[in-house]
Amino acid sequence: MKLASVKAGRDGALVVVSQDLGRQLPTGMTLQDALDNWADTRPVLQDLCGRVNAGEGEPFDESACASPLPRAYQWADGSAYVNHVELVRRARGAEMPESFWNDPLMYQGGSDTFLGPREPIVMASEDWGIDFEGEIAVVTGDVPMGATAAQAAEAIRLVMLVNDVSLRNLIPAELGKGFGFFQSKPSSAFSPVCVTPDELGDAWNGGRLHLPLLVSYNGALFGKANAGVDMTFDFPTLVAHAAKTRPLGAGTIIGSGTVSNKDADGSPGRPVAAGGLGYSCIAEIRMIETIEGGAPQTPFMRYGDRVRIEMCDESGHSIFGAIEQQVSAPQ
């Protein structure tokens, strides 16, 4: 099943979307409603899904979409690509403890005001170091406290893409205070469409999504790291981590952290222009530039800069639609 929330009120209007993203059919509910009562709503949605894939429905318009959950009761973001964590920490002069390879890193994000996938990233200052982070996320049903990874796997309802907007220049001082991110992680945006894991076929395997995440920056391909590669912790492990000391409510969103692949020889990846897989955020290329030339060259995002995040199936069709956002000043 492919699902989207067309903009309407605070929670959007849930539609089922055809596999080719061409058509939609209304469902009469919100995505949170559907997740709250999944046993009852899933068959209803599946029936609608069969109909939209058979040719019923109205044209689907990605730009009319809110994030699948325009607001959510929980957004927790892991850092499963430990390669990325190591690079970003090295970039700000922080060492990475060995335990990071065994104990998932996860932060609690703000979930009350997500951006739509085509909405601008409005920031009061370019000096905050505006960066995108291309990620994968899952949406869960209810997860009991202390769930095992196997139980957590059963609770994964949906998969989608994320732009976890980060304000790099606010991070060092904020993390230095010891309480984690807050102002340095403004509203995130999610792909127009979220899909059930079965919709991904063989690409969903071992709790990971084995396809390249396509990140373009100002019209040029910036990254194509495979989300199934170098993902140290799979999604069931991340969900179980989140549920260790409390249950997770239906509609909880758990992110993968920035998708990042090492180069074939084990060194940090090269830019796309140099034949590498590139990067899913600016901070990583700045790190590579620092390693190679002593200082970062690529600036963070400025007003007018555009990022596009998408994933295609093996025949080149967009699975989730595209996140496409431009940085802009407050009006």
Add this chain to the structure above:
Amino acid sequence: MKLASVKAGRDGALVVVSQDLGRQLPTGMTLQDALDNWADTRPVLQDLCGRVNAGEGEPFDESACASPLPRAYQWADGSAYVNHVELVRRARGAEMPESFWNDPLMYQGGSDTFLGPREPIVMASEDWGIDFEGEIAVVTGDVPMGATAAQAAEAIRLVMLVNDVSLRNLIPAELGKGFGFFQSKPSSAFSPVCVTPDELGDAWNGGRLHLPLLVSYNGALFGKANAGVDMTFDFPTLVAHAAKTRPLGAGTIIGSGTVSNKDADGSPGRPVAAGGLGYSCIAEIRMIETIEGGAPQTPFMRYGDRVRIEMCDESGHSIFGAIEQQVSAPQ
């Protein structure tokens, strides 16, 4: 107005409660509904409020209540009583930067599964260092990104009490990872009743609640610190801090952090039994014990231990009803 959510489904059934907490009237909506449409719902609720205070309604039962928002789109907790922050950090051997007196400390909490005010604190292990934290919280309407403290003050809709349950023995390792609290901050619980600021009369002044927070532990008074004293950052400042780089959605809960008063001579407060104002969490008394005797004496909570958090008006009547929770093992 006094409002509560009687347990029903995932979001409870909003009732208006009489000032003496004796009676309730149904509203036909949830608290989130009310906050999402405050301009329209407020007059309706005020009308019902007049009726319940005039004697209409059914008996009100605190133990039938969920937290006012059984789940919320945002829970962000400040540390406005910098006195507490300094003590707790000293207790774990961490220094406090001078900037903490000017720049509010705030963490993003989990908001998808709050405990009801009389529900047990179920924890898989007593070794996690289970502690209560008595706090005040406000619930906001929509707050625009970059709001000033004055604008934030206008957006404060409701006030309530919190037990911000903390797992002290998980905190050092988790904060050491740099991403803030996650597993060390399980589900919080809120007072049965939340109230509009006008309901607090002169006690709500300067964006602070000037009354003692009564914390009892296993039946004995443990703390009576005044929530209006030593609160370095008022609520409007905390809300504006949260809104610096993103808007806040209606129903955002912003906490004060553990209420804590210095002693009259400026030194850390004494226990209630020694004539002091006592503490709103166990970690503080352990710190005092460490300062005075070299080691903490009071253990963290064990299965069966009970905490009660309440606030009374000047005539001794409970304003919010009581949070009353017992620690228990999973069944």
